[in-house]
Amino acid sequence: MRFILNTGRTIVQGCHVEDKYSETYAGEVSTCRMNLLDMLELGVEEGEYVSVTCGSGSVVLKVVAAGEAIPCGSVFVPYGPYINHIMPEDTHSTGMPDFKSVVVVITPTTEPRKTLQDLIEDLGGRMYEIR
Amino acid sequence: MKFDDVLCPFCGCLCDDITVTAEGGRVTGVDNTCLLGTSKFLGDNRLKNPIMRTDDGWKDVTYDEAIASTLDALLEADRPLLYGWSGTHGEAQCIGVHMAELLGAVIDNTSSVCHGPSILAIQEVGHPGCTLGQVKNRADVIIYWGCNPTEAHPRHMSRYTTYADGYFLDNAFRDRTVIVVDVRRTETAELADVFVEIKPGGDYAVLSALRAMVRGRDEMIPDSIAGVSKEQLRHIVEICKNAKFCAVFFGVGLTMTRGKYKNVRNAIELVDELSRHTKATITPMRGHFNVYGSNEVNTWMSGYPYAIDFCRGIAFYNPGETTAVDILARKECDAALIVASDPAAHLPSKCIRHLANIPVVQIDPYPNMTTAFCNLQIPVAVSGIDAEGTAYRMDGVPIRLRKVLETEYPTDTMLLGRIYEAMMEVRGR
Ligand code: SF4
Numbered sequence: 001m002r003f004i005l006n007t008g009r010t011i012v013q014g015c016h017v018e019d020k021y022s023e024t025y026a027g028e029v030s031t032c033r034m035n036l037l038d039m040l041e042l043g044v045e046e047g048e049y050v051s052v053t054c055g056s057g058s059v060v061l062k063v064v065a066a067g068e069a070i071p072c073g074s075v076f077v078p079y080g081p082y083i084n085h086i087m088p089e090d091t092h093s094t095g096m097p098d099f100k101s102v103v104v105v106i107t108p109t110t111e112p113r114k115t116l117q118d119l120i121e122d123l124g125g126r127m128y129e130i131r
Numbered sequence: 132m133k134f135d136d137v138l139c140p141f142c143g144c145l146c147d148d149i150t151v152t153a154e155g156g157r158v159t160g161v162d163n164t165c166l167l168g169t170s171k172f173l174g175d176n177r178l179k180n181p182i183m184r185t186d187d188g189w190k191d192v193t194y195d196e197a198i199a200s201t202l203d204a205l206l207e208a209d210r211p212l213l214y215g216w217s218g219t220h221g222e223a224q225c226i227g228v229h230m231a232e233l234l235g236a237v238i239d240n241t242s243s244v245c246h247g248p249s250i251l252a253i254q255e256v257g258h259p260g261c262t263l264g265q266v267k268n269r270a271d272v273i274i275y276w277g278c279n280p281t282e283a284h285p286r287h288m289s290r291y292t293t294y295a296d297g298y299f300l301d302n303a304f305r306d307r308t309v310i311v312v313d314v315r316r317t318e319t320a321e322l323a324d325v326f327v328e329i330k331p332g333g334d335y336a337v338l339s340a341l342r343a344m345v346r347g348r349d350e351m352i353p354d355s356i357a358g359v360s361k362e363q364l365r366h367i368v369e370i371c372k373n374a375k376f377c378a379v380f381f382g383v384g385l386t387m388t389r390g391k392y393k394n395v396r397n398a399i400e401l402v403d404e405l406s407r408h409t410k411a412t413i414t415p416m417r418g419h420f421n422v423y424g425s426n427e428v429n430t431w432m433s434g435y436p437y438a439i440d441f442c443r444g445i446a447f448y449n450p451g452e453t454t455a456v457d458i459l460a461r462k463e464c465d466a467a468l469i470v471a472s473d474p475a476a477h478l479p480s481k482c483i484r485h486l487a488n489i490p491v492v493q494i495d496p497y498p499n500m501t502t503a504f505c506n507l508q509i510p511v512a513v514s515g516i517d518a519e520g521t522a523y524r525m526d527g528v529p530i531r532l533r534k535v536l537e538t539e540y541p542t543d544t545m546l547l548g549r550i551y552e553a554m555m556e557v558r559g560r
Contacts, residue, residue, distance in 0.1 A: 004331045004332075006314060006315070006331060007387075008279065008282075008283075008383075008384075009279065009282050009283040009418075010282050011166055011167065011281075011282045011285070014141075014166075014167045014170075014282065014283065015166055015167055015170040016170070017473070017476075017499075018170070018171060018174045018176070018496075018497045018499075019170075019174060019176055019497075020473070020476060020497075020498075020499050020500055021498060056479065056480060056481065057480070068316060069315055069316045069317070070315050070316075071314070071315060071328065074314065074315065074331060076315060079476075079477060080476055080477075081475065081476050081500050084476070084477060084478065084479055084480060084483075085480045086480070087479040087480070088479060089456055089459075089460040089478075089479040089480075089481040089482060091451055091454065091456055091457055092389075092391070092451075093450075093451030093452075094247070094248055094251065094391045094392060094450060094451050094454075095243040095244075095247050095248075095437075095438055095450035095451050095454025095455075095456060095457060096243065096244055096247055096248050096386060096387060096391055096454075096456070097244070097456055097479055098387065098388070098389065099244070099383070099387040100314075100331070100383070100384065100387040100388045101314075101331040101332040101387075101388040101389060120500070120503045120504075123475075123480055123483050123484050123487055123504070124484055124487030124488065124504070125475070125483070125487050125503035125504040126184065126188075126503055127503055128182070128189055128498050128502045128503060129189075
């Protein structure tokens, strides 16, 4: 199904910006908040996984029911390395890519959500083990 | 030891009423902060010393070694990018601009993926702004458009708007009307007197409709615009025109959607229209505590607020070309210095893939996503906790950050100063 994706800040994401290797940060920024009716139509329940695809790739995120806060047809994902994995880099000559109102395709999936380490290694980075 | 009236170095509210207790080289308690500020002050996972990437892991290096290898990386590059700068103080940002000029580098700050488009709009039509003190004491109508202060600037409403009693408003909560415009019903929306839910991407159209209605051209407006009824638009126009002082705050909801700076331009022009009827102002909700400062420092030093390219020997500015996302996506830079920000957590993957392929030096107190993509990270003191300096609040008011801890870490100013001096020596300046 096609949805409009918005990304943005959340308080949990904000509280962990200086603690990005924590479980809480990775958990928060890999959630996809949806309207209950859309969840019904997609056939997914809270805690299940969806694959979110747009121009530059796909990423697996965990579904969080957002009640009425998110209108039907839209989803919200907190800013961070998960969703930016698929954000298009085109800035339309403004310097700013589209981080909001982006059209994405969402399908239920049984694939596992990537760990932060997998995401980092996919992009050519190397995880630093905190001592 | 207890420190009063400390600044919180997290968001653009730059709250200056924080009480901090510090003992044994650590912050042990804070009062008056929101959750974001508390986690920043109490955060305890700093990098202990500089680290350098090796073939099979990481090794610890000394500051002298780290400085030498930073010089190698930056002096050997043809087109270095110096990016970040929002989470440090003005004095360090100043050295950054000097360094960019010496290297013929591009210097950009995080505003290019935040309120950069707002600055482009301001360059087109000006900025009818005011200080937050004016808003607190005078504004009886507040509009939050495309922003969610409850989660991003948690004390904004209690210090300056909804819950802040002012000189001309004895009972702020009763006397102020708060309008929230957004594409979803956020927690901020729950606290509003009027919530306007717009369809995603509909901001420009709704702003245009409001402008027309303020001009008295109601008849041109269809029954519904981007999901908002004409009746509700009329209601908002009435509230705004009858206000004594209407303060608009807007967030990246306007700058990150299609239309970008044109959305912001339209919002500024709405404020302009409203100012023919009453007093109206507009302020961007700046994110990092000193991102505004970075724009100020860049502007008074080079003439431009961000995305400044010194490769011609003079400052050149062309957002869309000289902005970090575009330079990285085009794989144009061949080395990068990242200061006080975390591009690997916030830029599109194509940009991060390029970072993984070039020499990257990061100056930051904490391990973050960019750590995984840099060759060298040098930890420094945290501005506002163990380093002092100047920061600019979201309304452009410069305030002095205080220092509450003694530290062995160098400050950004000390470290960048040493690197810059060594660069000048090599370049024979
Ligand atoms: S609102 Fe911003 S500046 Fe104020 S305490 Fe919270 S994070 Fe710090």
